[in-house]
Amino acid sequence: MSKRTCDIVLAGRGGQGVLFLARVLGEAALAQGLPVRVTESHGMAMRGGSVRTTVRVGECLSPLFRRGTGDLLLALDAGEEAGALPLLAPGAERVVNTGFADDIAREAGNPRSANLALLGAASVRPGFPVGQEALEGAILSRSRPRDSERNLDIFRRGRAAAGNQEEG
Amino acid sequence: MSSKTLLLGNEAIALGLWEAGCRLAAAYPGTPSSEVLESLAERKADDLHLEWSVNEKVAVEVASAAALSGLRSAAVMKQVGLNVAMDPLMSLAYTGVAGGMLLVVADDPGPYSSQTEQDTRMAALFAGVPVLDPATPEEAREMVHLGFALSEKYQIPVILRPVLRVCHSRGPVSPARERVATPPPRFVKEPSRWAATPRFRYQLHIERDRKLAELARDPLAAETLRWLVRPVPVEGVVGSRRKAPLAILASGAASAYAADLLREVGVEVPLLAVGVPFPLDAAAVADRLAGFRQVLVLEETEPLLERLLAGRLPLAGRLDGSVPSAGEMTPDTVAEAVARHLPQSQKRFFAPSPRRPVAPSAPEAPPTLCAGCPHRASFWALRKALPRAIYTGDIGCYTLGISLGAVDTVLCMGASISQASGFFWAHRGLGEQAPPVAAAIGDSTFFHAGAQPLLNAVQQGAAFTLLILDNGTTAMTGGQPTPGTGERADGSRGEPLDLEALVRGCGVTELAVADPLDVPATVEAIRRAGAAAREGKVAVVICRSPCVLSLRERAGAVPGVSPGACNRCRLCVERFACPALRWTEAGAVIVPESCNGCGACIAVCPQNAIGRAP
Numbered sequence: 096m097s098k099r100t101c102d103i104v105l106a107g108r109g110g111q112g113v114l115f116l117a118r119v120l121g122e123a124a125l126a127q128g129l130p131v132r133v134t135e136s137h138g139m140a141m142r143g144g145s146v147r148t149t150v151r152v153g154e155c156l157s158p159l160f161r162r163g164t165g166d167l168l169l170a171l172d173a174g175e176e177a178g179a180l181p182l183l184a185p186g187a188e189r190v191v192n193t194g195f196a197d198d199i200a201r202e203a204g205n206p207r208s209a210n211l212a213l214l215g216a217a218s219v220r221p222g223f224p225v226g227q228e229a230l231e232g233a234i235l236s237r238s239r240p241r242d243s244e245r246n247l248d249i250f251r252r253g254r255a256a257a258g259n260q261e262e263g
Numbered sequence: 264m265s266s267k268t269l270l271l272g273n274e275a276i277a278l279g280l281w282e283a284g285c286r287l288a289a290a291y292p293g294t295p296s297s298e299v300l301e302s303l304a305e306r307k308a309d310d311l312h313l314e315w316s317v318n319e320k321v322a323v324e325v326a327s328a329a330a331l332s333g334l335r336s337a338a339v340m341k342q343v344g345l346n347v348a349m350d351p352l353m354s355l356a357y358t359g360v361a362g363g364m365l366l367v368v369a370d371d372p373g374p375y376s377s378q379t380e381q382d383t384r385m386a387a388l389f390a391g392v393p394v395l396d397p398a399t400p401e402e403a404r405e406m407v408h409l410g411f412a413l414s415e416k417y418q419i420p421v422i423l424r425p426v427l428r429v430c431h432s433r434g435p436v437s438p439a440r441e442r443v444a445t446p447p448p449r450f451v452k453e454p455s456r457w458a459a460t461p462r463f464r465y466q467l468h469i470e471r472d473r474k475l476a477e478l479a480r481d482p483l484a485a486e487t488l489r490w491l492v493r494p495v496p497v498e499g500v501v502g503s504r505r506k507a508p509l510a511i512l513a514s515g516a517a518s519a520y521a522a523d524l525l526r527e528v529g530v531e532v533p534l535l536a537v538g539v540p541f542p543l544d545a546a547a548v549a550d551r552l553a554g555f556r557q558v559l560v561l562e563e564t565e566p567l568l569e570r571l572l573a574g575r576l577p578l579a580g581r582l583d584g585s586v587p588s589a590g591e592m593t594p595d596t597v598a599e600a601v602a603r604h605l606p607q608s609q610k611r612f613f614a615p616s617p618r619r620p621v622a623p624s625a626p627e628a629p630p631t632l633c634a635g636c637p638h639r640a641s642f643w644a645l646r647k648a649l650p651r652a653i654y655t656g657d658i659g660c661y662t663l664g665i666s667l668g669a670v671d672t673v674l675c676m677g678a679s680i681s682q683a684s685g686f687f688w689a690h691r692g693l694g695e696q697a698p699p700v701a702a703a704i705g706d707s708t709f710f711h712a713g714a715q716p717l718l719n720a721v722q723q724g725a726a727f728t729l730l731i732l733d734n735g736t737t738a739m740t741g742g743q744p745t746p747g748t749g750e751r752a753d754g755s756r757g758e759p760l761d762l763e764a765l766v767r768g769c770g771v772t773e774l775a776v777a778d779p780l781d782v783p784a785t786v787e788a789i790r791r792a793g794a795a796a797r798e799g800k801v802a803v804v805i806c807r808s809p810c811v812l813s814l815r816e817r818a819g820a821v822p823g824v825s826p827g828a829c830n831r832c833r834l835c836v837e838r839f840a841c842p843a844l845r846w847t848e849a850g851a852v853i854v855p856e857s858c859n860g861c862g863a864c865i866a867v868c869p870q871n872a873i874g875r876a877p
Contacts, residue, residue: 098527108628121269121433133433135271136375144630154526156399156519158432161594174628206856 100153101224102160106145106179107171112210113146115237116169119214123225123233124152132158145175149182152224169217171196171210190217195256203249211246215253227254267435272400272425275436276367277302279407284443285337285365287312287329289322290752291711292740293341294376295430296369300339301741304752308442313752315743318676318711319344323351323366330364330420331457332448335411339367342383343675347712349386352420356391357467358456359418359474362445363411366392366422369430372563372591376739378658378675380589382565383424384514388541391471393478394422395487396515396540400434406538412483417474426563428516428591479542487538488547491522494533507533508606510555512548514540514568517561520597530609532601540567549575559585559604563592579604632663634843635818635859637808638732641779642669643839643867644806645701645730648789652699652728653686655679657713659705660739661732666840669703677712679704684716684725699793700727706762707737707745714769721770721801728792729803732779733762734810742812766803773802780808780818782866817860820875824851828872839867 103120107113117133124131132155134148149165151158165183170176170191183189196212203212211234217223218230231247238246270278276299280288290300292315304313312329316322319340329336340348345368352366374380387394395410397403403425410421455463478484494507510533513521518536525532535551537543540562549572552558560569560580569580579585579600586592586600602613632639642664645654656662656670657679664670672682683702690697704713709731717729737743744750749759766774773795777788785806792802811818829850836846841864843857853864853873865873 100527109630118269118433125267125269125435130435131269133269134428135431135433145628155523157428157516157523157594158434159428159520159594161524161598 098164100151100155100160101167101222102165103150103152103167103169104147104165104179104182105150105169105171106147106175107210108175109144109146111146111171112207113148113171116171116210116214117148117150119211119230119233119237120150120225122237123229124150126232127225127229129224130154134158145178147175147179166222167217167220169213171213188217188220188222190220196253199252199256200249203245203252205242205245205249208242208246208249211250212253212256215250215255216257219254219257267437269433270400270436271298271302271433272403272429272431273298273369274302275400275404275434276407276423276425277306278436278439279404280337280365281306281308281311282440282442283363283408283411284335284445285411286310286334286445287326287336288339289314289316289325289337290339291316291319291322291344292737292743293344293369294740295371295427296339296341296344296367297740297743298430299367300752301743304754307753315752317746319348320351323348323355326364327351327355327360327420329448330360330362332450333362333446334448335363335365335445337365337367340369341377342368342370342381342386343377343379344368345383345386347676349390352390352392355420356471357464358459359467359471360414360420361418361451363414364420365407365410365414366420368422368424370424370426370563372426375427378673380564380591382563382567383422384540384567385565387422387424388567391475392420392422393417393475393484393539394424394541395538397423397425397429397538398515398519398536400429400432401436402538403429404436409483409487413478413481416481417478419471419474419478424515426516475542479539479544480547484539485544485547487536488544488551489536489538490533491518491536492525492532492534495531507554508556509559509604510535510552510557511559511561511601512537512552512568513561515563517563517592517597520592520594521561521601524594524598524601528598528613530605530613532605537568541571543568543571545571545575548572552576557604559600561586561592561597561600564589629666630663631666631840631842632660633811633859634841634857635811635861635863636660637734637779637806637811637861637863638664639667639839639841640782640808640861640863641703641730641732641785641806642667643863644779644782644785644789645669645703647786649699649701649728649793652701652793655682655686655700655702657702657704657708659708659737661703661705664703667838676708677704677716680713680716680720680729683727683729684720684723687725687727699796701730701789701793702727703730703732705738706731706733706735706747707743709762710746710760714765717766717771717801718769724799725801726796726799727801728789728796729801730789731762731766731803731805733805733807734813735807736810736813738810738812742810762805766805771801771803773800774805775803776805776807778808779806780861780863782863811859811861814859817858819860819862821855821858821860822853822862822865822873822875824853825872825874826850828870830870830872832869834869835864835867835873839864
């Protein structure tokens with residue numbers, strides 16, 4: 096077997112910014128010169144229900160992957176973790192918003208950006224495929240101008256909260 | 264750094280349309296197709312007319328005239344929209360076109376946001392028009408160019424059929440090429456073609472079939488039949504691939520899943536991908552796959568290739584149960600089908616997908632109407648005013664009225680009104696015992712397919728209540744404008760259509776307009792309509808309030824629940840079920856971050872425990 100992709104699951108509820116996060120992650124990977132594919136869901140799936148998207152970093156033709164092979168889960172809502180588990184490989188990294196991401200985002204003054212605090216925490220995990228610089232560039236280009244500095248701050252606080260001071 | 268950008272499949276298709284010099288694109292929104300026209304509108308070109316047509320039939324007819332004038336044109340829709348447009352398509356396949364004409368028809372295997380998971384490739388077979396099946400966003404963009412080239416060469420409309428996983432996945436796409444310059448419009452009168460009578464139609468049928476037979480062997484089409492994984496000859500054995508046990512034949516997105524799987528797992532199974540599933544050069548496919556002991560066919564969602572190749576190759580697929588007959592193709596279904604057909608010696612490569620024990624968890628959250636959605640208030644009022652009615656529903660966000668007990672049937676666009684007629688006639692013999700009938704349809708859906716069943720109902724003498732839920736947008740698909748707003752696809756403004764005048768024009772005499780967020784007044788308006796329906800009328804209530812997603816700020820102050828007055832009946836959280844209402848140990852509470860301040864819940868509480876601070 097030769098797994099050449101890093102397969103990431105993003106799980107949350109409609110309105111939590113799952114699509115935004117997927118786009119930031121995808122654009123950051125591309126900016127770093129990595130091939131990447133991202134799924135999105137629109138329509139009926141976006142009316143407050145469970146939203147799950149996948150991001151594959153590495154050479155592939157489809158953003159979907161087999162159950163039991165995902166490398167990393169970012170759960171924006173603790174209640175959405177269990178439903179995403181079947182997608183993950185045993186021992187996959189899991190970063191779950193147990194409330195800390197909401198606290199960080201609220202303290203930093205933009206409660207709607209808890210998704211970026213979670214991304215920050217995930218980005219220091221071993222094996223995370225995209226570096227800090229590319230992620231911050233994508234956050235800046237995707238945020239509304241008036242939110243961009245605050246969003247960057249939330250992302251960095253998320254990194255710090257993960258208890259790892261290494262600069263990635 | 265690459266110069267590629269991450270484009271949604273639908274954005275890549277729009278890029279292709281723009282580059283190809285498309286001069287007219289008409290669409291009706293529908294998941295998963297809606298972003299094509301929106302993205303094209305952002306690209307703008309002075310010589311490009313864009314429109315959200317009122318329905319798909321109109322879109323195809325509008326686009327056809329541009330193609331008859333020698334221009335490149337496109338009609339964009341979802342797969343069930345093509346059902347509405349089959350009438351002009353069937354006929355266009357006979358008359359053909361002069362300029363290139365592309366129908367972009369997005370399929371929804373699963374289905375995720377549709378009433379069927381029908382396969383547009385089968386519709387292409389039925390109509391006798393070529394269909395292209397892209398595997399990735401990049402390929403979808405290239406197939407726009409291929410589609411126009413084939414359409415112009417053979418003077419026949421061509422369908423591009425991306426599935427949801429192509430429309431709604433992002434992949435790296437190279438920068439825009441120059442927009443193709445196209446000649447000015449020139450309509451050449453030829454009544455024996457463009458206005459053909461049945462005698463000429465017979466000839467046109469023969470001509471259509473000749474075009475298809477030639478197109479199947481066209482070099483451009485033939486290029487799309489290619490090995491994604493080549494057969495490897497075994498050293499020292501001449502023609503060894505003819506002894507190989509298994510090959511895969513795949514169309515569209517399924518070929519991407521198969522290619523990824525084979526590379527990941529590292530088994531050498533040849534994979535032949537089809538880009539033009541109809542008209543298929545069956546002889547060429549059979550030649551490439553001759554000698555394999557088994558050919559596994561992977562395609563969505565019907566066994567089209569299997570049927571077209573029947574008798575030529577030892578096939579396995581949907582017809583013999585190797586692939587489930589319904590549902591989306593996924594990497595898992597592909598892996599299971601491939602593993603089942605691998606020779607024993609190679610099966611070890613496929614460890615069964617590690618299934619983690621899953622702790623019992625809350626079921627996935629179902630979609631729900633937004634907090635502050637005026638539809639919830641309309642349905643609440645409907646249940647209050649006509650509690651024992653048969654409720655016919657329609658296609659849109661308000662299909663979610665099912666969970667409020669206010670939607671009993673959902674068939675297809677516009678059917679709420681025709682079915683209300685039918686229920687009235689079916690129960691008429693019961694006299695006084697007949698249940699009331701109440702239909703609910705959104706504004707965009709009413710413009711799409713509601714006016715004709717309404718005038719039919721009035722003319723035939725049916726009697727029922729009709730709610731037109733007018734939120735001033737096509738909400739489910741992302742907020743596209745409707746004729747009622749006067750806004751156009753390119754952002755320009757026209758005269759808003761007068762909905763009340765249209766309803767009256769259908770012959771309706773009993774018409775009221777209510778603000779659903781004023782729940783008591785809406786209940787009263789629907790009661791009066793119900794009384795008129797009992798007197799033999801079609802009585803219409805337009806429930807008019809903007810979609811909450813279109814609001815920039817809250818509709819009003821956030822109400823609160825007075826803990827002393829709440830008798831813990833749970834009616835508000837269970838029956839009204841606004842997402843901003845939560846049940847806690849202290850009883851119901853309103854979550855301020857979720858609440859849109861519409862205030863509809865104030866009238867819902869039987870204890871009057873919900874209110875705004877004075």
